[in-house]
Amino acid sequence: MFRYSAPFRLSDAGSTRATSYAFSNKSITLDGKTHVCWLDAIAEVRARTYDHATKTWGPTQHVGTGSDNHTSPAFTLGRDRHLRVTYGPHCWDTNWNQSRFKHQRATQPNSIDAWENAQDFGYDATYASVTHTPWDCDAIGYRGGEEPMPAMFQLQKADGAWTTAKAIFHQNIPPQYTHTGSTLICGGDGTLYYGAHFYNSGTHLKPVEGLSYGVTVVRSTDRGLTWTDMAGRAVVTPALYDDRFAVPPFGRYVYMCGLAVDSRGSLWALTNQPSPESREIWLSRWSGAKWETTDVSTSLPAGLVAVDTTMMIDTRDRIHVVCTTQPMSQVAGLSLETAWGHPSCEVFHLCSADAGKSWHCKQVSTPDPASANWLPNVTRPGVFHPVERPTILYTHGVPGVGCAPTTTTEAYCVMLDEA
Numbered sequence: 001m002f003r004y005s006a007p008f009r010l011s012d013a014g015s016t017r018a019t020s021y022a023f024s025n026k027s028i029t030l031d032g033k034t035h036v037c038w039l040d041a042i043a044e045v046r047a048r049t050y051d052h053a054t055k056t057w058g059p060t061q062h063v064g065t066g067s068d069n070h071t072s073p074a075f076t077l078g079r080d081r082h083l084r085v086t087y088g089p090h091c092w093d094t095n096w097n098q099s100r101f102k103h104q105r106a107t108q109p110n111s112i113d114a115w116e117n118a119q120d121f122g123y124d125a126t127y128a129s130v131t132h133t134p135w136d137c138d139a140i141g142y143r144g145g146e147e148p149m150p151a152m153f154q155l156q157k158a159d160g161a162w163t164t165a166k167a168i169f170h171q172n173i174p175p176q177y178t179h180t181g182s183t184l185i186c187g188g189d190g191t192l193y194y195g196a197h198f199y200n201s202g203t204h205l206k207p208v209e210g211l212s213y214g215v216t217v218v219r220s221t222d223r224g225l226t227w228t229d230m231a232g233r234a235v236v237t238p239a240l241y242d243d244r245f246a247v248p249p250f251g252r253y254v255y256m257c258g259l260a261v262d263s264r265g266s267l268w269a270l271t272n273q274p275s276p277e278s279r280e281i282w283l284s285r286w287s288g289a290k291w292e293t294t295d296v297s298t299s300l301p302a303g304l305v306a307v308d309t310t311m312m313i314d315t316r317d318r319i320h321v322v323c324t325t326q327p328m329s330q331v332a333g334l335s336l337e338t339a340w341g342h343p344s345c346e347v348f349h350l351c352s353a354d355a356g357k358s359w360h361c362k363q364v365s366t367p368d369p370a371s372a373n374w375l376p377n378v379t380r381p382g383v384f385h386p387v388e389r390p391t392i393l394y395t396h397g398v399p400g401v402g403c404a405p406t407t408t409t410e411a412y413c414v415m416l417d418e419a
Contacts, residue, residue, distance in 0.1 A: 022310030341399025
């Protein structure tokens with residue numbers, strides 16, 4: 001189905017989460033150029049450009065410095081063909097930019113060579129999921145606010161300023177650690193879709209302590225002023241988990257792994273349990289009345305389990321799922337902490353050209369028995385940069401310890417072309 005380039009090493013000074021957080025788009029292709037960004041140790045935002053005409057990579061550019069390995073840069077592109085990048089805070093480090101994002105615009109169209117001064121926004125923020133809109137402003141979903149931190153939303157105004165942070169989902173628990181996996185996308189008609197999962201450190205309100213207990217998604221047709229479930233019924237925000245706007249499997253330990261809209265305007269959602277205990281990769285499409293769900297994992301090689309997944313849909317409605325896999329024989333019974341960054345991790349690309357009925361499967365990482373290939377990122381399309389063929393990024397190395405290790409990794413890029 002595709003020709004795959006050999007993995008190209010973007011950097012040998014990568015952060016321990018060089019390409020992590022798939023809800024942050026890290027590649028954009030426009031007019032024969034592919035721009036990619038990643039994180040060098042500890043928190044240096046880097047970018048490079050591939051020229052498809054000359055088949056060469058340009059020099060590495062330094063974009064900015066974030067807080068720690070959660071800096072997670074995210075690219076968007078405007079109608080003016082200028083890239084935007086959002087990056088920076090980790091909510092625990094209030095000394096870094098007062099836990100606000102930095103948002104910068106490239107000074108030249110279709111270029112990463114220079115950037116304007118950053119605008120700051122956000123509320124005790126982490127994990128930027130940024131999308132561009134038809135009205136030519138960025139919108140963002142992220143985890144932020146006071147503990148227990150909810151899933152937040154902000155919209156850029158025409159003058160470049162940002163609306164007040166608004167909580168979309170929250171958890172009815174005492175102050176403690178939460179994770180939301182906030183994922184925000186925008187359809188061509190301007191509909192915003194916001195998905196998140198409900199993870200916290202543990203409470204009697206949960207069926208299983210210390211795990212996510214479900215994924216939800218809501219949508220807005222008025223630029224985030226109001227939100228509804230997929231059936232069009234009003235949702236009062238901030239919302240608690242509820243099956244009526246949940247994504248399959250309902251009430252289960254799953255993460256929000258991806259949202260995408262096809263050319264017919266149908267929403268697709270990807271959920272996965274980030275654990276070697278479960279093999280399934282659930283792909284769901286909203287039919288207009290209900291979710292229709294299939295298990296993509298049956299197309300992986302036998303014996304492998306997916307522990308980290310992401311997705312996108314290209315201009316030909318081909319569904320792309322990229323995942324980190326581990327062999328069950330090596331990780332069965334391991335704790336999540338031990339399995340995290342296990343050297344058996346490899347990156348696979350799955351693609352379906354028939355709405356998920358059949359799948360092409362290809363390993364894109366080069367095996368190394370000593371270090372993991374993991375933390376995949378696949379191009380997320382935008383209103384002004386539809387994607388004919390995605391770009392895949394991944395990290396090679398050891399996981400390191402903590403949020404600011406000096407440990408370095410390698411960041412790799414794989415290009416897809418038509419076979």
